[in-house]
Amino acid sequence: xxxxxxxxxxxxxxxxxxxxxxxxxxxxxxxxxxxxxxxxxxxxxxxxxxxxxxxxxxxxxxxxxxxxxxxxxxxxxxxxxxx
Numbered sequence: 001x002x003x004x005x006x007x008x009x010x011x012x013x014x015x016x017x018x019x020x021x022x023x024x025x026x027x028x029x030x031x032x033x034x035x036x037x038x039x040x041x042x043x044x045x046x047x048x049x050x051x052x053x054x055x056x057x058x059x060x061x062x063x064x065x066x067x068x069x070x071x072x073x074x075x076x077x078x079x080x081x082x083x
Contacts, residue, residue, distance in 0.1 A: 046078075 030049055037045050050056035 028049065030047075033049075034047050037047055048056075048059065050059055
């Protein structure tokens with residue numbers, strides 16, 4: 001486990017923060033995402049995109065009628081595989 005970082009590593013933190021914020025603020029390329037999923041699974045899959053994490057959580061609650069998903073359920077497997 002890392003317990004300390006060097007001054008050089010600490011000095012690089014702002015650069016990496018900016019890099020990830022810049023990446024996270026760009027909209028997802030939905031067509032490219034669907035294409036990658038099709039390539040990985042060798043077939044078309046249903047892909048659901050949300051506008052935010054909160055939106056995705058609400059979609060899951062809507063689809064499951066607010067029930068907790070069991071880990072061995074078909075829906076759980078489908079949703080988990082898309083994360």
